Amino acid sequence: MSGPLRLTVDKASPVPLYHQVAQGLEDAIRSGELPPGTKLDNEIDLANRLNLSRPTMRKAMDQLVQAGLLVRKRGVGTQVVGSQVRRSLELTSLHDDLQRTGGKPATEVRDLARLPAGDEIAALLGVQPGEEVYHVVRLRTTDGEPLALMENWVPCSICELSREQLAQDGLYSIMRAQGVGFQLAHQRVGAVGADAFQAEQLGVEPGAALVAMSRTAMDDLGRPVETGRHVYRADKYSFEFTLVQR
Amino acid sequence: MSGPLRLTVDKASPVPLYHQVAQGLEDAIRSGELPPGTKLDNEIDLANRLNLSRPTMRKAMDQLVQAGLLVRKRGVGTQVVGSQVRRSLELTSLHDDLQRTGGKPATEVRDLARLPAGDEIAALLGVQPGEEVYHVVRLRTTDGEPLALMENWVPCSICELSREQLAQDGLYSIMRAQGVGFQLAHQRVGAVGADAFQAEQLGVEPGAALVAMSRTAMDDLGRPVETGRHVYRADKYSFEFTLVQR
């Protein structure tokens, strides 16, 4: 591909240039304008054509390599990954994981309580055992079908939670609106057989396989602000991601 | 932390400077020399102290931010993430995922055959239906305990496989030794109830929850070179990873 590749950047925009370029390239790839296997022009030409410096151009391409859309090879060039399986699984969203499934999501609050943290939860949240934490249990449904049972703990010192908000807004939205700046999260994904309560809530047989996820999220100072354990119906949910060789 | 932080770089080494710095910082963090919550000096001072340019210093720190070890905040500074849960789960290894569990891993080859690709496998591998592919079934054990049942497909045109090699070396090692350069992989992780064969092989009850993983790996030209479906005993295996807000 040495063709035109209509792509423009707005140097006056507050959006970083490398981000504009990355977005434009990603759109071109996902739209099929740059089909799988297409060879891109070299970095310097591309940079010149957009009136950018090479480091800026490279930073844009770095993002797409990281996302698994481009493949670079020294001495050869850069190509669009040759596969249909590309999909959009960046793993970067710290928002609720369920947005992308389509359908009509709804959340029912099964429990909301303030209670003293047990040893395990206290350790995960980096607070003293006995310090008050919120305990939240929610059932997530799409189109009326149960999808996930979510149990979360949040230190009461960090924000305020109410049933009304939780039914509407998602835990992360509520916390973010109160000034909690999420930065990173550690996750563990496995499988577990449904216990009686989980089976009843999710509408499956006891012992049925469920996807189990534990997560601890941290704010911009690197301190834990939320931890949770979710179980998902295995027939309706799985985690997807892209690994990149570094 | 404005202390010395003994950290040196070797400008003559073939190892990139930013990688040396990232490695040194990571070691200092994991060893406890830089405890959770420690505030680092600013980027310019650090760069000067190591006789590096700021972009190089930043690139090193970028890696650790990406790995979830550091947290940056504009106008404030950079800190070591405040949590014990840090762990070493970069998700970067395209090697077999099982190395890190310790124990004595062993692999038994349950099947190795050349057969024409079905529609689904052909689509995943980007070959014509009916083209010959290897079908590999292996059982992975640690300390004699079954851990995973692995089923893989590889186009015969890409490399040669034998039972002897497979019992010894791991699929990826064999393929890499024959010039296949892995670059990225798409993975999907979920849960599934064990069928009769899986239950027998893994030593669990039929219907027991298993961790299910599907993966398609691609070479440096972005073409699929391997696809597989693995099931793991849920009590012995889970996937861990770190999400970073971008």
Place this chain on the structure above:
DNA sequence: AAGTGGTCTAGACCACGCG
């Protein structure tokens, strides 16, 4: 106002793959 990270530039040299 001062200090921090976020972005960007315009060069440079090197290592690698290929013809």
Place this chain on the structure above:
DNA sequence: GCGTGGTCTAGACCACTTC
């Protein structure tokens, strides 16, 4: 040998946070 990506430099200006 040539073209490619990989690395590195020495600056610059801006946006944001804190005091």
